[in-house]
Amino acid sequence: MLRFLVARTGNPAEAEDLLQELWLRVRDAAPGPVANGRAYLYRAAQNLVLERLRGARRREARDKDWSDTQADTVAGDRVDPQPQALDRLIAREDLDALRAAIAQLPEGAGRAFRLHKLEGLPHSDVAARLGISRSGVEKHIAVAMAHLRRTLGNSGGDN
Numbered sequence: 236m237l238r239f240l241v242a243r244t245g246n247p248a249e250a251e252d253l254l255q256e257l258w259l260r261v262r263d264a265a266p267g268p269v270a271n272g273r274a275y276l277y278r279a280a281q282n283l284v285l286e287r288l289r290g291a292r293r294r295e296a297r298d299k300d301w302s303d304t305q306a307d308t309v310a311g312d313r314v315d316p317q318p319q320a321l322d323r324l325i326a327r328e329d330l331d332a333l334r335a336a337i338a339q340l341p342e343g344a345g346r347a348f349r350l351h352k353l354e355g356l357p358h359s360d361v362a363a364r365l366g367i368s369r370s371g372v373e374k375h376i377a378v379a380m381a382h383l384r385r386t387l388g389n390s391g392g393d394n
Contacts, residue, residue: 240253253280254280340383343367344382
């Protein structure tokens with residue numbers, strides 16, 4: 236039986252596992268008459284091999300589906316989703332430029348911008364904190380955005 240399973244799986248260790256599983260299944264099977272015991276065992280062994288093969292195919296398909304969702308591909312090659320060193324350097328330089336541009340904002344516009352854009356406060360709360368009207372906050376934000384666009388150029392966006 237072991238040779239049969241090794242021939243079917245191509246792997247002696249897996250064949251031994253299947254033989255042990257076959258033994259457990261036969262031992263736990265409902266008692267009853269079996270016309271041809273040898274044929275019964277070989278059929279049960281073949282069924283175990285097929286179950287193992289189907290399980291492996293399902294695992295491979297599931298792993299491939301998961302892998303495909305986790306990484307982009309270019310011309311069939313997987314692309315690492317982590318930013319490359321150059322991309323990280325550019326992002327760090329962009330962030331430094333943004334910080335410097337925010338630091339250069341006029342005092343009122345800078346405070347309104349920080350409270351609204353960085354801390355996420357609505358215009359009404361910024362107005363209450365700064366003791367100015369809502370339209371005053373809007374004007375300060377407009378001044379800040381215009382300054383940032385000029386300083387950072389069009390690639391800076393509306394941060």
